[in-house]
Amino acid sequence: MRRKLLLLSLTLLLGACAIPERAPLPPPIPLRPLNVTTDCNYRDEAGISGTLRLDVAAARVRAFEARVNIPQHGSCRFDLRDFRQTKEMPAIELSQPNGSCIVRMWEQGTRVTVAFQQCERMCSGSAYDQLLPMIYDRRDGSCA
Numbered sequence: 001m002r003r004k005l006l007l008l009s010l011t012l013l014l015g016a017c018a019i020p021e022r023a024p025l026p027p028p029i030p031l032r033p034l035n036v037t038t039d040c041n042y043r044d045e046a047g048i049s050g051t052l053r054l055d056v057a058a059a060r061v062r063a064f065e066a067r068v069n070i071p072q073h074g075s076c077r078f079d080l081r082d083f084r085q086t087k088e089m090p091a092i093e094l095s096q097p098n099g100s101c102i103v104r105m106w107e108q109g110t111r112v113t114v115a116f117q118q119c120e121r122m123c124s125g126s127a128y129d130q131l132l133p134m135i136y137d138r139r140d141g142s143c144a
Contacts, residue, residue: 031090033059034105036112038136040143047071052114052134052143056105059088064103066114066134074125078103078116110138 036056043049048070055063064080080094083103087093091106101119105112115133116122123131136143 033089034092034107034112035059036107036136036138038112038141038143040136040141042143044144048130050134050143052136054105054112054114054136056092059092061085061092061094061105064094068127068131068134070127070130073130074123074127076116076119076123076127076131078119078122082122112136112138 034056035058036054039051039053041049041051048068050066050068053063053065055061061080064078064083066078067075069075078101082096083094083101084097085092086095091104094103094105095101099121101122102117103119104115104117107113113133113135116128116131119131120128122128134143
């Protein structure tokens with residue numbers, strides 16, 4: 001009996017030291033040219049509204065227009081004519097020739113993200129402080 005208790009205690013002690021298996025890592029995002037066309041609008045529960053018009057073929061931006069209205073803060077406007085494309089892969093990058101604003105676009109699964117960096121001058125009031133990336137979901141055609 002004493003031997004069984006000793007074996008059981010030893011087994012429990014060694015079992016407590018076991019390293020749990022790690023969950024498998026998600027597969028890497030495939031590196032491929034972005035292709036997307038959308039013309040969508042959204043309005044969220046806070047009253048923030050926006051429009052996104054985007055046409056990208058083989059990672060070349062052919063049309064881009066984004067507008068975001070943030071109540072009590074102002075609005076932001078982005079238009080392709082104010083930018084030049086400076087990068088295609090792994091993420092598209094649009095830069096202002098005479099400014100600091102950079103717009104980046106990439107896809108992850110069914111979603112295409114459009115993010116803004118150092119774009120205070122493209123916004124009125126304090127809208128840039130509230131500006132979040134715009135996301136287009138290919139599954140249902142919605143954007144937010």
